[in-house]
Amino acid sequence: MKVTIKEVAKEAGVSIATVSRVLNRKGGIKGETVDKVQMAIEKLHYHPDLIARTMIVKETKTVGLVVPKLSNEYWALLSELIQEELWDSGYSLVLCSTDRQIDKERAFMKMFVERQVDGIIYGGLPMNHFRSHEDYTHIERVKERNIPIISFDPNVPGIPCVVGDHLQGAFDAVEHLIRLGHQRIAYIGGPAVGVERELGYRKAFMMNGYPIDEKLMVIGPSESMDFGFAGMTELIASGEPFTAVFCGNDMIALGVMKAAYNAGLQLPEDLAIVGYDDINLAGLFKPMLTTVRQPMRDMSKSVVRELSQIMEDPSLIHVAKKYVFPMELVIRESCGMKKTEHHP
Amino acid sequence: MKVTIKEVAKEAGVSIATVSRVLNRKGGIKGETVDKVQMAIEKLHYHPDLIARTMIVKETKTVGLVVPKLSNEYWALLSELIQEELWDSGYSLVLCSTDRQIDKERAFMKMFVERQVDGIIYGGLPMNHFRSHEDYTHIERVKERNIPIISFDPNVPGIPCVVGDHLQGAFDAVEHLIRLGHQRIAYIGGPAVGVERELGYRKAFMMNGYPIDEKLMVIGPSESMDFGFAGMTELIASGEPFTAVFCGNDMIALGVMKAAYNAGLQLPEDLAIVGYDDINLAGLFKPMLTTVRQPMRDMSKSVVRELSQIMEDPSLIHVAKKYVFPMELVIRESCGMKKTEHHP
DNA sequence: ATGAAAGCGCTAACAC
């Protein structure tokens, strides 16, 4: 049989209220009594029932996290960091991976409210995945219920967000390529990594007065290595000339590298590549990947800090602050050497 | 204010018992009444409170998973697969990453019992991480409380386990190397990946009557790329000759490859490498990694199936069945060509 | 076919 607070009380010869008090360190109790209770707890191997507690204090000390995919270093690392931060703040993590299925995302949200999670970190699909605003109601619904929610990376209007400045990051990456003398730069990415990177790409061209060749843009629904491989293979087959490619993320870049090797290209001599995210793998292979680093640690610390704040004062959920983090271009080998160089 | 079963009852003009009945599809209710209740539920946007329900039915529909690290494709993939399987069976996943800290592992277990998870999947540290049997009591404690628990991969005595046959896997890998003509084969691995792989390595040598040069064995506490890199670098520096290396896992193998390249070695000409796990990345780079594949999908399906069974009938926890899965050697490029070949 | 009422294990007034 499960041992409850009652047994402890009897064993210690006090009332259940007293036991509850020492459990919650309320103070105002004789040291002697505290000892008696603690002895009883030890003796009976008593663990308080968090579920019963929740019924009264109305907090589960649980937060839900939604990510699109776990078998991707970026999201795996994020989940790990968040779990750690959360644990340090006394929360457990209920993890849900949607595999990019919108209806799963909805089901998870429903589960979160039924389970009474104290807060939600939403690392789900970017809004451009949803056909209409109406598709986004599962988020609204949560907000209406005053469940603290914060978005990580997808920029969700109306709720607080911690996002990276991907327009800037992509801009810097492409600008770097342009400085290196490239003009025919391909882009392989798409909605799965968000539209900002494509916009940053376009901005760099616009700012430099270069035309964009839409034939060099491979936009697809995925963010995987396989997508990068397929996209690159197709691009090469098209015969369209290009000397560099900017990838929506590092996994795509890895796929692109493989396709380039397959086609007999020398890297970085024949082709410059830049990725995005700076996952661990990025620095591993030759040529080591030039990429855009996201300050993951800072960002995850930030989401849980902000979420905690909202959990403390739920009214804060109505001020949809945005925290945008700067991205950092990490120059390694995959773009080769500058073709021209001057010191001003 | 939160809408409870009471409001629904009033709205529908029935008692809360009736509402509860339609909620749980108990049957024996007039269709008309069911409709009334359902209308009320819709109208009020009622969601049942799973927490309150739990107090009575004593199940949280929650299972806890502990893994050593999430930022490692192997565990990330496993977590993803398990989450998926669990969800399909109606369970939510509470995920905990220990970062290989034993005290964290203990704290998680404690949390699991307080939170009344219905079951636990333990993908924690192999027993050789624990100094003594006494250190393993957190597992025992859980079992004593009759909380269904099953181990994934670490072979934990006394509880059901789903494990890979790593002794066989490692044996096959090293045997392959030997068949290819190698005799000076290094091993880079250690307790983090379990001892079975080392034993498989030794077995292959023993069965072939070759001596083992302990100087070729790099045993360390980690399973990361960095460890592989450092271990390999050190091994090369030692001046000890060798023509092949068997790695405890693919991440280590990747690190080893990098170190080999750094040292100016040609792969696979100068050095044969075989990894373990067959993570996605394994097939990506040149030379594509020969490795040992774990049937992850089958294995994760199996853990949750077995766990479900124990959750249905908790007495099953006392029969510590083991499910051992065969490993499969995947031959790619990193070992080069056979030096001799005959067809019998 | 439905309602009334007794808890589940705990916390939080409110007494003494």
Add this chain to the structure above:
DNA sequence: GTGTTAGCGCTTTCAT
């Protein structure tokens, strides 16, 4: 300082 008691939102006998 400590005990008594009223719930939290739900499921489940036991009546009717």
